[in-house]
Amino acid sequence: xxxxxxxxxxxxxKEGVAVPRGVLIxxxxxxxxxxxxxxxxxxxxxxxxxxxxRKKSGAILISNKSRAPADAKRLLGKTIKGEEVRELLVEQxxxxxxxxxxxxxxxxxxxxxxxxxxxxxxVDIEEVVAWDPHKITNVQLNNVQFNIPxxxxxxxxxxxxxxxxLARLKKKLKQNKIPAEISNLCAKLIxxxxxxxxxxxxxxxxxxxxxxxxxxxxxIIIDDNALYRQPKLAPFAQENLGxxxxxxxxxxxxxxxxxxDIAVIGNGAGxxxxxxxxxxxxxxxxSNFLDVGGGGAASETRRALSIVLLKPGVHGLFLNxxxxxTHCDDIAQGIVAYSRKHNLRIPIVVRMIGTRxxxxxxxxxxxxxxxxxxxxxxxxxxxxxxxxxxK
Amino acid sequence: MGIxxxxxxxxxxxxxxxxxxSFHTRLxxxxxTNIVAGVTPGKGGREVxxxxxxxxxxxxxxxxxxxxxxxFVPAPFAKSAAFEALNAGLHIVIITENIPILDSLQIMWRAxxxxxxxxxxxxxxxxxxxxxxxxxxxNHIFTQGDVGVxxxxxxxxYEIIHQIARGGLGQTTAxxxxxxxxxxxxxxxxxxxxxxxxxxxxxxxxxxxxxxxxVRAADYxxxxxxxxxxxxxxxxxxxxxxxxxxxxAIITGNRATAQAKIDALRKAGxxxxxxxxxxxxxxxxxx
Numbered sequence: 001x002x003x004x005x006x007x008x009x010x011x012x013x014k015e016g017v018a019v020p021r022g023v024l025i026x027x028x029x030x031x032x033x034x035x036x037x038x039x040x041x042x043x044x045x046x047x048x049x050x051x052x053x054r055k056k057s058g059a060i061l062i063s064n065k066s067r068a069p070a071d072a073k074r075l076l077g078k079t080i081k082g083e084e085v086r087e088l089l090v091e092q093x094x095x096x097x098x099x100x101x102x103x104x105x106x107x108x109x110x111x112x113x114x115x116x117x118x119x120x121x122x123v124d125i126e127e128v129v130a131w132d133p134h135k136i137t138n139v140q141l142n143n144v145q146f147n148i149p150x151x152x153x154x155x156x157x158x159x160x161x162x163x164x165x166l167a168r169l170k171k172k173l174k175q176n177k178i179p180a181e182i183s184n185l186c187a188k189l190i191x192x193x194x195x196x197x198x199x200x201x202x203x204x205x206x207x208x209x210x211x212x213x214x215x216x217x218x219x220i221i222i223d224d225n226a227l228y229r230q231p232k233l234a235p236f237a238q239e240n241l242g243x244x245x246x247x248x249x250x251x252x253x254x255x256x257x258x259x260x261d262i263a264v265i266g267n268g269a270g271x272x273x274x275x276x277x278x279x280x281x282x283x284x285x286x287s288n289f290l291d292v293g294g295g296g297a298a299s300e301t302r303r304a305l306s307i308v309l310l311k312p313g314v315h316g317l318f319l320n321x322x323x324x325x326t327h328c329d330d331i332a333q334g335i336v337a338y339s340r341k342h343n344l345r346i347p348i349v350v351r352m353i354g355t356r357x358x359x360x361x362x363x364x365x366x367x368x369x370x371x372x373x374x375x376x377x378x379x380x381x382x383x384x385x386x387x388x389x390x391k
Numbered sequence: 392m393g394i395x396x397x398x399x400x401x402x403x404x405x406x407x408x409x410x411x412x413s414f415h416t417r418l419x420x421x422x423x424t425n426i427v428a429g430v431t432p433g434k435g436g437r438e439v440x441x442x443x444x445x446x447x448x449x450x451x452x453x454x455x456x457x458x459x460x461x462x463f464v465p466a467p468f469a470k471s472a473a474f475e476a477l478n479a480g481l482h483i484v485i486i487t488e489n490i491p492i493l494d495s496l497q498i499m500w501r502a503x504x505x506x507x508x509x510x511x512x513x514x515x516x517x518x519x520x521x522x523x524x525x526x527x528x529x530n531h532i533f534t535q536g537d538v539g540v541x542x543x544x545x546x547x548x549y550e551i552i553h554q555i556a557r558g559g560l561g562q563t564t565a566x567x568x569x570x571x572x573x574x575x576x577x578x579x580x581x582x583x584x585x586x587x588x589x590x591x592x593x594x595x596x597x598x599x600x601x602x603x604x605x606v607r608a609a610d611y612x613x614x615x616x617x618x619x620x621x622x623x624x625x626x627x628x629x630x631x632x633x634x635x636x637x638x639x640a641i642i643t644g645n646r647a648t649a650q651a652k653i654d655a656l657r658k659a660g661x662x663x664x665x666x667x668x669x670x671x672x673x674x675x676x677x678x
Contacts, residue, residue, distance in 0.1 A: 106492060108572045108602055108639075111499050143500045197491055225638065226491035228467060254636040269570060269636025270544025270599055273625035274667055280628040281666060289629075291636040294527075294545070322546040322553075324529035325414075353553070354529065375550070376668050 001222045001237050004048040006089045008218040012203075015192050017185065018214045022091035024048070031072040034090040035065050043068050047075050048087040050239075052219070055123050057081055062093060094214060099205035101125045101136070102182065104189045106199060112140040113193070115169075115186050117178055121205040137176050141169055141190070166190065181213060196233065197226030244288075244307055251303050253290060260285025262386055263308035265301075266320040267292050267331075275320045278376055284383035287314050294325045301334025309342075316347045316386035320375050323354025332360035336367045347385035351378035392590030393519035393564035394539070394581070395482075395508065396459065400523045403428045403451050403481070404442070405472045406463035411486070413439045415463070415527050422524040427455040430475075448475045461516065461525050462487060469512065470494035477501050477509075484525045485511035485575075489638075495573040502575065509575025513638065515545040515567035528565065536561020538674065539585035541578060542597035543570050543604070544637070547625055551597060551670055558671030563591045570637030572601070578608035586616050593619045593674055596661070598652055600626035601640040605652035609659040619677035622656045623664045624649045 009019040023034035035043055045068065047059035054060045059080045063071045068090070078085050101121030107114045118136040120128045129136045144165040166187050173183040189201050200221040207216045227234040238246045248255030254269065262279055264286045266272035276286045288311065292304050309317070321331050335350065351372045352360050361371045372378035404419075406412040407429025417440050420426055428451040429439050435446035445451040448460065460476040462469060466489045476483045477498070485498075490512045502509045510517055516526010520533045532549050534556045542548040548567055555562065566581050568574055578596060585591045594616070598605040605624065612620055627649040629635050631642040642648050653663045662673045 106496065106573070109607065111496060111573060113496070143504070194493060197493060199492060223492050225466065225489045226493070229491075256630075256633045256635060258630065266546075268544060268546030269640055270542070270547030270597070270625045271550060273599060273629060273635050273640070274547055274550070274623075276629070277625065277627045278666060286628075289633075289635055322550050324546065324549060325527065354549075374668075376666055 001224050001227070001233070002050045003220050003222060003233065003236055004050065004087070005046060005218055006048050006087065007236065008220040009215065011192065011196060011220060012215050012218055015188060015195075017188060018212060019218070020091045020094055020214060020216060022089050024087055024089055025072070026087050028069070028073045028076055031069045031090065035068050038090065038092040040093055041065060042093040044091045044093050045072055045075055046089040046091060047078075047080060047085040048089055049080055049083040049085060051081040051083060053123075059085070094207055094209055094216065096205070096207040096209060096216070098208040100182070100208060100213070101204045102185065102189070102206045103200065103202040103204070104186075104193050104198070105202075107140065110140065112142045113144065113190070115139040115141065115173075115190070117182060117186070125204055137178060139169070139172050139176055139178075141165070141172075144190070144194075185213060196220070197223045197230055199223050244310060248290070248307050251307075253292065253300070253304055253307065255307055256289040257311065258286050258288050260287045261313055261315040262286050262382055263288055263311070263314045263317045264320070265290045265292060265304050265308060265318070267294060267322060267326045271320060271322055275318065275375070275379065278379040279318065279383060282380045282383040284386060287311055292326075292331075297330050298334035298337065301331045302338045305334065305338045309344075314346065315389055316382050317344075317349070318379065318382040319348075319350045319352075320378070321350075321352045321354075323352065323357060326354075327356045328352045328354060328360035329356040329363060332363045335369065336363060339367070339369075347382065347389060349378050349382040349385065351375045392588060393522065394584040394588050394591070395564065395566070396517060396519050396523045396525060398522045400459060400525075401425045401427050401455070401457040402459040402461055402525055403430060403448065403455070403457045404461050404463065405430045405448070405476060406465070407431055407439045407442065407444055408434045408437065409463055409465075411527075412463035415461075416440050416442060418527075418530060419461070419524050422518075422530045423521070424523050424525065427457050448479045448481070452479055458482060459484065459525055466490045470498060473498045473509075474501055477505050477507050480505070480507070482508040483510070484514070484516045485509065485569075486514065486516060486527060487511075488513040490571070492571070492573050495571060499573060499575060510566065511569040511571075511575060513571045514569030514574070515548065517564065517566045519564045520562050526567065528567070532556065533565070534561035536563070537590060537592035538562045539581075539588065539591040539594045540565040540597070541581040541585070541594070542567050543599050543639070544597060544625065547667070548597055551595065551623065551667055554668055554671050555595070555674070558675065560671065560674060563588060570599075570639050572639040578604050579611045582608060582611055582616055582620075586618060591618065593621070593677065595670060595674065596620055596622040598622060598624045599637070599640050600624075600629050600635065600642050600649050601637070601647050603646040606646050606655040609652075609655035609661065612656075612661055613659040619674075620661045621664065621670055621673040621677060622661050623667055623670055624652050624656075627653075
């Protein structure tokens with residue numbers, strides 16, 4: 001889950017990392033009041049959208065105070081990179097001596113936590129590092145058994161491990177010639193990383209000012225799997241989802257909206273991805289990805305159908321089920337119940353094999369739905385039917 | 392023959408009293424797996440499918456001998472269950488999905504310290520055909536043969552195994568390494584074991600978008616694998632930035648796309664099937 005800059009800064013501020021003074025507004029009427037609270041002749045207007053490279057896409061504007069209300073009006077409600085701007089962060093403009101870069105993330109391949117620091121921060125950090133990899137310092141960290149909230153019993157041991165790890169980290173940072181002030185900040189970010197179950201904390205630019213380092217921009221990604229123990233962050237999880245994706249999430253279904261017109265349901269992420277690819281190979285386009293998961297029942301199938309068929313412009317339905325824990329006849333019952341209730345008129349092709357396949361086939365056949373055993377044959381068929389229908 | 396587990400393997404099941412734990416204990420035993428004990432805190436003294444249940448792993452191992460544990464424990468408790476098994480000297484298969492990444496990371500660190508094998512999390516487990524099954528793969532799809540299978544997914548693996556069987560070929564061992572960005576054994580670990588396994592004559596690798604596991608596998612194959620390898624990569628049409636069901640199945644950079652993986656594998660001399668059904672044909676051609 002990618003949280004907005006404002007929320008990321010709230011977290012940083014709470015944990016003792018300096019951020020610029022700022023006010024969040026969601027309507028233009030509050031702009032003037034916000035501006036009056038901030039020092040200096042200029043303010044920075046920052047659209048709170050989730051996509052990156054905001055400066056380059058015009059989502060961040062620096063304006064003098066007299067022009068700021070008009071600029072804010074322009075930004076609010078505008079759509080940038082497919083996202084509507086609903087909130088603006090109005091911030092003081094700082095005197096910056098130098099822009100640095102600091103991030104903590106997980107290196108999946110090495111299975112380590114990685115700290116990245118560069119004194120050449122700012123919007124072009126990626127290019128700077130691409131040109132000269134020595135301009136960024138990477139420090140790897142492992143074996144930090146931290147005090148994650150859930151493990152209460154072993155707190156003292158884990159706290160000790162944490163202290164040792166932080167001491168080790170500071171030593172490593174010193175060896176890498178990272179300034180003491182940055183090193184202290186790193187230790188703080190590592191603690192934050194665990195405390196909030198982050199997958200990424202990125203501060204760019206980290207501004208060097210007269211009074212110290214300030215996080216001028218901040219990006220934090222929180223692990224969706226850990227939201228059960230992050231009750232304060234959990235409500236933001238659905239912010240940047242579309243309405244159907246939100247509905248699917250509420251029902252514990254894995255759903256992704258796509259561009260095509262053939263609705264796809266399957267059990268297992270790999271099998272569904274392969275189904276999308278097959279449909280594409282045979283000349284069709286899927287309108288979604290939906291994994292009903294293992295052991296899916298009739299009710300789950302009905303819910304899955306109600307999501308994928310809600311999307312406008314769907315011309316066909318393809319189900320691909322490999323029965324293992326999942327019973328084919330459960331899925332079949334769901335299909336029959338749904339299509340009766342909603343009087344489905346689009347072509348349906350079902351591919352089923354495995355546990356209770358015979359019962360499923362008999363039931364679907366009785367209701368006029370053709371069942372295939374081989375998935376490629378089935379994928380070809382749905383593409384052909386949809387093409388025919390559109391003609 | 393096959394890798395990692397065989398007829399002699401003994402295992403416990405953590406989370407044995409739960410719905411999935413008890414159901415799959417029955418199926419694993421039906422396959423011939425030697426499940427010696429189960430563990431669920433607070434439920435010691437019971438029996439599940441005639442398997443005795445204990446409160447802790449330690450207690451179970453005081454009364455039984457085992458080398459492995461299969462973990463069905465819900466995500467919030469999976470880390471401590473895994474630590475318990477690792478600290479008791481067991482290798483582990485973690486079936487549980489949705490484990491927080493920082494928990495997984497700590498599990499992997501502990502396993503490395505103790506030199507234990509971890510398969511998963513978020514995986515279907517491992518089956519050495521007609522010898523032993525640890526996990527949730529359907530019993531009926533396997534036939535004995537000479538193909539080693541390693542995959543990041545579940546049902547897609549069953550699908551391809553089913554097609555291998557229809558094509559008249561069988562398997563030695565099938566390993567589902569799981570769909571999470573942080574996991575235990577990876578393609579390289581399993582390829583290395585298949586390369587050294589006398590019964591395995593050829594290998595199927597089933598990958599998907601996200602991470603660079605397959606690119607690293609390709610590098611390894613080029614240098615170290617002499618047996619023929621055939622690959623299939625799911626997610627060739629997946630859009631970037633969207634998580635396709637598996638936590639790890641998300642395109643975040645050039646190396647994470649299906650095409651980058653396909654290119655790397657082909658460059659390493661590995662034929663990549665466009666459709667799942669082509670896997671069998673390519674296997675037969677290569678051997």
